[in-house]
Amino acid sequence: MSVTSRYWEAWEAFWREAPREQGAVFWDAEPAITAGRHLALFEPHLTDPGLPVVDLGCGNGTQTRYLADRFRRVLGVDLSVAAVEHARYGDPAGQAGYRALDAAEKSETEALHAELGDANVYMRGVLHQCEPDDRQPLVDGIATLVGTRGRVFLVELAEAAGAVRSLAQGPAGPPAKLAPVFRHGIAPGEVADDAVPDHLRAAGLTVLASGELPLTTTESGPDGARIELPSKWLVAGREG
Secondary structure, eight states, X not given: OOSOHHHHHHHHHHHHHSOSSTTOSTTOOOGGGXXXXXXXXXXXXXXXXXXXXXXXXXXXXXXXXXXXXXXXXXXXXXXXXXXXXXXXXXXXTOOSEEEEOOTTSHHHHHHHHHHHOSOEXXXXXXXXXXXXXXXXXXXXXXXXXXXXXXXXXXXXXXXXGGHHHHHTSSTTOSOTTTHHHHHTTOOOOOOOTTHHHHHHHHTTOEEEEEEEEEXXXXXXXXXXXXEEEEEEEEEEEOOO
């Protein structure tokens, strides 16, 4: 395993504790306001919509199931075995496939690419949750999965979303759905906005499109409105 055991154990503990129902986790917002919005930005750049789709960091599979309604073959992968168990539980009809994968481990992404061929990859909010030393290996793994024909849609919290930490520092402490994230030691780390395209370029990928879009959570603020966090999205792939 390329990731640290502490990091893997933190995610395992988080997902073992997490309720099974949709929306109970801080970032588990409805697909209509997450993957649905992202697909409208991603699909125009797909060179082959018939390629398998890999939902990298699938968690409990909410977005994976949405993608499986729109693409022929969808596979949700996550570092956490407990997360994969949640995803399978939430998909009794087997719309998608699910498996544990350490995408920062070169041999694992190479083996998956050998199985699937080139793939289109969807990844939401994973880089900022990674240990800094794992970020480039993770993006290198994405480049392996994409191959020559695939594309990746990547959305990450913007630098301005340092406000996530401020949510935990109010007099009442963090919101109920955010508290377990901090308790298990997987609080979001800050990734510079410029670092994300740099990671992609270092992996041999070209940024084809980018923009900004609020990332909607399942938690509400004191005024009752959904908490939204600023995010940056990019589409990348190999040119030529």
